[in-house]
Amino acid sequence: MNTQRVDVKLVLLGREYSGKTSLVERFVFDRFSCTPYQSTIGNAFVAKRMEAKGKNLTLGIWDTAGSERYEAMTRIYYRGAQAAVVCFDLTENTSFQRAKFWVNELLNCEEHCRVYLCATKADLVGDKMARKVDLHDMHDYAEEMKAQLFETSSKTGQNVHELFQKIADDCAEKLVFTDQTPRGVNITKDAKREMARCCVK
Numbered sequence: 186m187n188t189q190r191v192d193v194k195l196v197l198l199g200r201e202y203s204g205k206t207s208l209v210e211r212f213v214f215d216r217f218s219c220t221p222y223q224s225t226i227g228n229a230f231v232a233k234r235m236e237a238k239g240k241n242l243t244l245g246i247w248d249t250a251g252s253e254r255y256e257a258m259t260r261i262y263y264r265g266a267q268a269a270v271v272c273f274d275l276t277e278n279t280s281f282q283r284a285k286f287w288v289n290e291l292l293n294c295e296e297h298c299r300v301y302l303c304a305t306k307a308d309l310v311g312d313k314m315a316r317k318v319d320l321h322d323m324h325d326y327a328e329e330m331k332a333q334l335f336e337t338s339s340k341t342g343q344n345v346h347e348l349f350q351k352i353a354d355d356c357a358e359k360l361v362f363t364d365q366t367p368r369g370v371n372i373t374k375d376a377k378r379e380m381a382r383c384c385v386k
């Protein structure tokens with residue numbers, strides 16, 4: 186049974202194929218897989234220890250499934266998140282529209298969650314014709330939503346570490362640690378509580 190504690194709960198949201206799993210893989214394992222695409226089923230969890238603002242903290246990362254089939258389940262995973270990375274694929278405008286859906290949902294349901302927009306697959310838009318999300322539109326939207334925006338490439342690693350470090354730094358400022366024990370989230374307990382909440386609805 187997983188009883189690991191995390192200090193910051195971070196959730197990744199976005200349309201299927203928008204690059205969420207690849208982003209986590211690049212950040213946590215420093216690798217990019219060229220094997221055929223496999224959609225995430227349900228969700229995946231990974232923890233990463235980091236240093237931020239002079240504090241050691243554990244980032245708990247929930248990578249959710251982008252398929253609309255799993256939308257209800259995805260809602261379980263963003264509950265109580267301190268931060269969310271909403272991903273969209275620069276080569277696909279529908280994924281930008283889907284990102285707006287998740288941002289609205291977070292603003293309405295998780296008022297304390299910091300939202301970061303992540304425009305993925307930057308390595309593919311060197312050729313301007315390949316870019317399907319207008320540069321000004323996405324910057325205007327980020328400004329309007331008061332969300333930080335990062336253009337990343339999991340293939341080259343561009344901006345990936347910077348994104349997660351920024352999240353850790355922002356969250357570290359708010360974290361309260363006692364002498365030895367950080368006040369974190371017990372994954373097992375919290376997951377059970379969420380499941381119970383979900384079942385009684």
Ligand SMILES: Nc1nc2c(ncn2[C@@H]2O[C@H](COP(=O)(O)OP(=O)(O)OP(=O)(O)O)[C@@H](O)[C@H]2O)c(=O)[nH]1
Binds near residue numbers: 306
């Ligand atoms: N060139 C390039 N391809 C990428 C990048 N990120 C992801 N991909 C590719 O895009 C496809 C989808 O990536 P995933 O990371 O599986 O997407 P996902 O959002 O986790 O998808 P779901 O699990 O269905 O929600 C895969 O074939 C990846 O190899 C990137 O930065 N550059």
